[in-house]
Amino acid sequence: MTTIRPVFGKSDKRAFIDIAYRLNADDPHWVPPLRSEVEGQITPEKNGWFSHAEAQLFLAERDGRVVGRVSAHVDTLALTMPPEQGFGPGCGQWGMLEAADGEAAAALIAAAEDWLRGRGLSRALGPISLSIWEQPGLLTEGFDHAPTVMMGHNKPEQQSWIEAAGYRPAKELVTYELDITHEFPPLVNRIIAAGEKNPRIRIRRVDKSRFGEEAAIILGILNDAWSDNWGFVPLTPPEIDDVGKKLKPIVFEDLIRIAEVDGEPVAFMITLPDLNEAIGKFGGRLLPFNWAKLLWWLRAPHARTMRVPLMGVLKRLQASRLASQLAFMMIEYIRRDAIAKFGSTRGEIGWILDDNQGMIAIADTIESRINRRYTIYEKALDA
Structure with a gap:
């Protein structure tokens, strides 16, 4: 019989983290995240998201052995968003699901639903x-x-388990x-070349020596650009930090661009080297020698x-040809540097909402293809 109990104390938190490594050990495509990152994610003092949210972690046990985990949470900012935007x-919400089987x-x-x-x-x-x-x-x-x-991976069985619990797709x-x-x-x-001839446009690298100022510019654009998107919740100062x-x-600096028009920052593109390629064999641990590697x-x-992971252009420009031009210019400049300075051969864009026609059009135009799909499920909770 499976029993569920809330997480209390350091040993429970350690068990909550450890179960993911045990259950996914046989999946060749699962990348063990750094344990320190997971610990930081679930610790209120280390995650600014908790400044406007509350969470409860749960463990599933059977015959004295941990066989699963889940988080249940309520985000007070998400509660204030328009219902048509998802929240x-x-x-x-609930998440961080890991389970040995469908029963767990x-x-x-069910425990997460009861908490909610x-x-x-x-x-x-x-x-x-x-x-x-x-x-x-x-x-x-x-x-x-x-x-x-920073992208998730899970076993295929989870889809049937979630749908068996009465959930239906809300967004892909x-x-x-x-x-x-x-x-x-x-x-x-041709679009890029035309932009390069336009004296109003400047595509610049970020200046890492002014990291705080540059981050503020990017996140200001982000909160404006994404504000009408499904699932949007504004990033708060603690989260930004x-x-x-x-x-x-x-x-x-070579992988992040800010686009300016008439001297005003209006768009950005952030690109990250795939850290998973470096940490994939670490088993989630930096000690004793992986930190040096x-x-x-x-x-x-x-x-x-x-x-x-992120691109954005101010809302007032999103329906204009200029928005696509700026996007193509940033993508091309970063593409060149990624090849020349980092030896990269492959790009991944996303995640993207499946109804974000602007980003889908850009992805199609540069001849990319969908390689991964994620589903967010929903369910009405009866009293």
Whole structure:
């Protein structure tokens, strides 16, 4: 019989982290995350998301052995968002699901739902781990290759377990991949060339010596550009501080561009070398010697894959030809540097909402293809 209990204390937290490594050890495409990163994610003092959210972690046990885990959480900012954008009043979430079998999964999801009901919530979205900005959605397509940095990966069985609990798809997210060693189609190159002749446009690298100022510019554009998107919750100052600390070691000036028009920053593109290529064999641990290997890699990363986790252009420009032109220019400039300075051959863009026609059009025009699909599920919670 499976029993569920809340996580209390350091030993429970350690068990909550450890179970993912045990259950996924036989999956050749699962990349063990750094344990320190997971610990930071679930610790309120280390994750700015908790400044506006509350979470409860649960463990599943059977015959004295941990057989699964789940998180249940309510985000007070998400409750204030328009319901047509995914969250809204009465909406809670759960995530970080790991289970040895369907019985454990069903019990864990039921425990998360009970916790949400206890806080007066009437609808559940999941999996979301923990913030929509971290690892949203269940992988439902693309199990045959490893995820890139900051992307989730799970076993295929989870889909049937979640759907058996009464959940139905609410939104799909996709990632696109492309061979970046090939030049883009002639039409794209003509658009880029025209932009280069326009004296109003400037595409610049970020200045890492002014990291705080540059991050503020990018996140200001992001909160404006994404504000109408499904699932949007604005990033708060504590989260911005934490994201900056987390990303700074893998931020390289050649891989991040800010687009200015008449001197005003109006768009950005962030690209990250695929850290998973470096940490894949670490088993989630930096000690005793993996920290030195990681530092050596970070000095001059040679990464096959570059991931574009975030792009954005101010809302007032999004329906204009200028928006696409700026996007193509940033993509092309970063593509060149990724090949020349990092030895990269492959790009991954996403995640992208499956109804984001602007980004889908850009992805199609540069001849990329969908390689992974994630699904966020929803369910009405009866009283």
